Amino acid sequence: xxxxxxxxxxxxxxxxxxxxxxxxxxxxxxxxxxxxxxxxxxxxxxxxxxxxxxxxxxxxxxxxxxxxxxxxxxxxxxxxxxxxxxxxxxxxxxxxxxxxxxxxxxxxxxxxxxxxxxxxxxxxxxxxxxxxxxxxxxxxxxxxxxxxxxxxxxxxxxxxxxxxxxxxxxxxxxxxxxxxxxxxxxxxxxxxxxxxxxxxxxxxxxxxxxxxxxxxxxxxxxxxxxxxxxxxxxxxxxxxxxxxxxxxxxxxxxxxxxxxxxxxxxxxxxxxxxxxxxxxxxxxxxxxxxxxxxxxxxxxxxxxxxxx
Amino acid sequence: xxxxxxxxxxxxxxxxxxxxxxxxxxxxxxxxxxxxxxxxxxxxxxxxxxxxxxxxxxxxxxxxxxxxxxxxxxxxxxxxxxxxxxxxxxxxxxxxxxxxxxxxxxxxxxxxxxxxxxxxxxxxxxxxxxxxxxxxxxxxxxxxxxxxxxxxxxxxxxxxxxxxxxxxxxxxxxxxxxxxxxxxxxxxxxxxxxxxxxxxxxxxxxxxxxxxxxxxxxxxxxxxxxxxxxxxxxxxxxxxxxxxxxxxxxxxxxxxxxxxxxxxxxxxxxxxxxxxxxxxxxxxxxxxxxxxxxxxxxxxxxxxxxxxxxxxxxxxxxxxxx
Numbered sequence: 001x002x003x004x005x006x007x008x009x010x011x012x013x014x015x016x017x018x019x020x021x022x023x024x025x026x027x028x029x030x031x032x033x034x035x036x037x038x039x040x041x042x043x044x045x046x047x048x049x050x051x052x053x054x055x056x057x058x059x060x061x062x063x064x065x066x067x068x069x070x071x072x073x074x075x076x077x078x079x080x081x082x083x084x085x086x087x088x089x090x091x092x093x094x095x096x097x098x099x100x101x102x103x104x105x106x107x108x109x110x111x112x113x114x115x116x117x118x119x120x121x122x123x124x125x126x127x128x129x130x131x132x133x134x135x136x137x138x139x140x141x142x143x144x145x146x147x148x149x150x151x152x153x154x155x156x157x158x159x160x161x162x163x164x165x166x167x168x169x170x171x172x173x174x175x176x177x178x179x180x181x182x183x184x185x186x187x188x189x190x191x192x193x194x195x196x197x198x199x200x201x202x203x204x205x206x207x208x209x210x211x212x213x214x215x216x217x218x219x220x221x222x223x224x225x226x227x228x229x230x231x232x233x234x235x236x237x238x239x240x241x242x243x244x245x246x247x248x249x250x251x252x253x254x255x256x257x258x259x260x261x262x263x264x265x266x267x268x269x270x271x272x273x274x275x276x277x278x279x280x281x282x283x284x285x286x287x288x289x290x291x292x293x294x295x296x297x298x299x300x301x302x303x304x305x306x307x308x
Numbered sequence: 309x310x311x312x313x314x315x316x317x318x319x320x321x322x323x324x325x326x327x328x329x330x331x332x333x334x335x336x337x338x339x340x341x342x343x344x345x346x347x348x349x350x351x352x353x354x355x356x357x358x359x360x361x362x363x364x365x366x367x368x369x370x371x372x373x374x375x376x377x378x379x380x381x382x383x384x385x386x387x388x389x390x391x392x393x394x395x396x397x398x399x400x401x402x403x404x405x406x407x408x409x410x411x412x413x414x415x416x417x418x419x420x421x422x423x424x425x426x427x428x429x430x431x432x433x434x435x436x437x438x439x440x441x442x443x444x445x446x447x448x449x450x451x452x453x454x455x456x457x458x459x460x461x462x463x464x465x466x467x468x469x470x471x472x473x474x475x476x477x478x479x480x481x482x483x484x485x486x487x488x489x490x491x492x493x494x495x496x497x498x499x500x501x502x503x504x505x506x507x508x509x510x511x512x513x514x515x516x517x518x519x520x521x522x523x524x525x526x527x528x529x530x531x532x533x534x535x536x537x538x539x540x541x542x543x544x545x546x547x548x549x550x551x552x553x554x555x556x557x558x559x560x561x562x563x564x565x566x567x568x569x570x571x572x573x574x575x576x577x578x579x580x581x582x583x584x585x586x587x588x589x590x591x592x593x594x595x596x597x598x599x600x601x602x603x604x605x606x607x608x609x610x611x612x613x614x615x616x617x618x619x620x621x622x623x624x625x626x627x628x629x630x
Contacts (some may be wrong), residue, residue: 138409144380146408149400155370156405159377159385162362166340167381186369186401193370197362 035078040245043113044074045304048273050109050122052288052296059126060287062134064277065178066106068209068242068268073103073110075248076174085115088142094171095144095160099153100178100207101135102284108132108140116142151184153177154204158190161199161261174252175204180212183221188233194261195234202261203252204235207242209270211281230263242266273300321457321475321510322348322418328458329386329416332465333357339465340378344371344389348418368393372401372413379411384465390424391417391433391474399439406470407443414464414471415440420450421509421561422594422603423476429593433474437508438566440472441539448539449491450474450568452513453483460536463491476600480510483534484517491537494545498532503618504549504556506533508568511604512559512587518611519618528622538568543575550582555621557585559614561604564588585617 035043047070055061073096077083081094098107105125112119117140124130131139135148145156157175164171181187194202208226210217217223227237236257240247251264271283274296288296319327326348333339334357343349343363354361364371368389375385387394394402394417406413420433441448449464449471451457457475464471486497494506497513498520507516513534520530531549535542550556556576558569569586576582589607596606604610 145376146404149404151369152373152401152405155373155401156377156380158364158370159374159379160381161377162340162374163378163381163383166359166383173377186373189367190370190373193364193367193374196365 037245040074040078041304043078044070044245045300046113047074047106047109048300048304049297050112050119051105052274052293052300054105054108054122054125055286055296056288056290056293057125057127059134060285061105061126062102062284063274063286063288064211064270064280064283065100065207065209066103067272067274067283068207068270069100069103069106069176070110070272071243071245071248072176072205072207072266072268073106074113075245075252077110077114079245079249080252081172081174083114083142085111085142088116092169092171095173097145097153097156097160097173097175098136098147099175100150100181101147102178103176103207104134104136104148107136107143111140111142114142150178150181151186154187154190154194157202157204158194158197158199161194161202162197164201165199171201173202175202177204177206179206179208179210179217179223179226180220182206182223182226183217191230191233191235198259199261200256200259204261204263205252206263206265207268208265209268211270211279211284213281213284215281226265230265234260236260236262237265238262239265240267242268243272273303275299318479319454320477320479321451321454322416322477324454324457325416325461325473325475326352328461330354333360336384338382338384340383340385342371342375342378342385342387344368344387344393346388346390346418348388368398369401372398373405375413376401376405376409376411379406379413380409384412384414386414386416388416388418390431391420391436392431394472395433395436395439402440402470403443407445410445410469412468412470414461414473416473416475418475419477420474421476421600422589423478423600425594425598425600425603428597429595432594434561434563434589434594435566436472436474437538437560437562437568438570441571442566443470445469446539447471447491447537448474449537450509452510452534452536453480455482456489456536459489460491467491474509476510478600480600481514483510483513486534489536492540492542493537494542494549495534495536496531496545496549497534498530500529500531502528502530502553502622504531504533504546504553505559505614505618506535506546506549506556506572507559508535508538509561511601512561512609515604515609515611515614516559519614522611522615523618526619528618530618535568535572538571541571541575543579546572546576547579550576554581555583555585557587557614557617557621559587559609561609562588564591583621585621587614587617
């Protein structure tokens with residue numbers, strides 16, 4: 001029996017000219033890398049401003065776990081990752097998978113600052129018909145996967161890392177997870193597969209803010225001793241202050257272990273930058289009133305040095 | 309003209325699948341085989357493509373997620389597990405990570421239906437068609453025999469989207485020769501004028517053919533349609549086979565809810581009033597051991613049941629008692 005030629009018409013390996021990107025043709029060039037400390041702090045401040053603005057929008061947003069992510073994401077996109085907002089699907093790009101999808105607004109804000117879309121796009125957040133929902137969707141330029149159901153990103157990261165190895169590529173894959181997310185069994189299933197297959201090119205980052213919806217992680221379903229857990233699964237563990245850009249940069253640019261995948265446990269503060277909700281479980285989801293928005297904005301600007 | 313059951317071929321659908329994949333892998337660099345310790349590929353020599361066979365261990369969620377990651381980087385993964393695990397344990401990863409992205413991942417599901425009867429209901433897949441066809445972008449294919457498995461597998465790999473390939477465990481008899489198999493198109497195996505039998509899966513198709521023989525002996529002539537593709541369903545072929553008649557009898561190896569028969573009912577009822585009699589396994593977990601054929605007959609998926617339904621529908625006729 002004759003068969004059609006296999007894989008005829010299969011999609012190209014990457015789509016460099018997808019419809020969502022055509023309006024980006026005017027952008028100047030690759031995202032800046034290697035920002036100095038003051039520049040990076042300014043970027044982080046602007047990301048926080050976007051986040052609180054979205055939380056003052058029609059539906060509110062995941063404020064606490066987005067604010068805790070800001071240094072992690074800004075260091076990745078402005079110092080560590082190889083990427084180009086003009087070509088989100090570039091074959092040699094590094095990949096970020098935001099497994100804690102409820103940090104979506106922090107990712108949108110970071111992608112906006114990195115040049116993937118204009119700031120006006122963020123005003124559409126949570127409005128009817130917008131792709132900007134509480135959880136990321138790949139319709140948005142620069143968003144690699146849909147996430148939001150916890151415990152999916154690390155398995156996807158295993159796939160990206162396997163692909164990188166098969167391609168002989170030095171592309172890196174970063175999977176950002178929440179600490180509460182580590183209560184999902186699928187995380188540990190994937191963690192085991194990653195070390196068994198020696199996926200040294202895979203880096204997981206845990207936003208260790210210590211809180212989940214109903215309280216502290218150690219009260220609800222204890223994770224400690226967390227470094228030992230990861231080590232026992234065959235991972236290299238790096239522990240850093242997740243709001244210290246220099247420390248994060250050091251950990252995320254450290255040469256890969258020859259064999260083991262790496263997890264960066266980043267100690268963070270939920271709601272970082274907004275004093276009236278900082279370190280509180282209730283910061284998880286917030287719909288800020290106009291007055292609260294202003295207070296939050298002032299606090300963010302004050303802590304960013306009040307330059308703007 | 310009795311349809312004597314052909315002797316079972318030496319190889320099962322899943323072995324034909326395995327051998328086809330092994331033959332394709334070296335020449336198709338985008339293909340990657342991800343295994344979950346099924347044992348199906350034991351002893352297979354992939355030659356120069358050995359690095360594209362990866363056994364992830366007993367980890368079905370990771371299996372699906374990793375397949376999605378590979379697909380997003382341009383590969384075409386074939387993932388291997390039992391239907392029971394693909395459609396239940398790992399289904400959230402199938403939904404979110406694979407189907408939502410419309411990614412070219414082929415889910416090769418074995419031991420489907422009650423083909424692993426002796427392993428018990430944890431290993432039966434009797435909801436998988438319902439689950440998989442509910443997912444946007446998913447193509448659902450149920451080959452009727454070993455040869456059809458190779459043909460439909462090759463076609464499915466050209467689709468560029470997710471595919472659920474539903475296979476059994478052991479060898480099943482070859483279906484009689486029919487028109488060439490084309491993904492998404494029903495295969496008409498028997499022409500008749502009195503009643504339409506639409507079947508999906510190896511033994512259901514064989515049972516429908518056997519029922520057609522029983523009915524022919526009584527002067528009732530049945531059309532037999534083999535629908536190996538449940539999604540997208542070949543509704544035009546169903547309507548064409550139905551003609552002016554108002555009754556279809558569906559046959560499948562699946563629970564009655566949500567499977568092939570439900571798909572047929574949904575499709576036809578949108579066009580015109582049609583009675584759809586669903587021959588399928590009853591709404592219960594199968595509590596006993598037995599061969600695939602034994603368990604199907606025990607659940608009423610048999611030529612005798614099909615013929616009885618067909619006879620009743622012909623005797624009552626259009627407009628008669630329902």
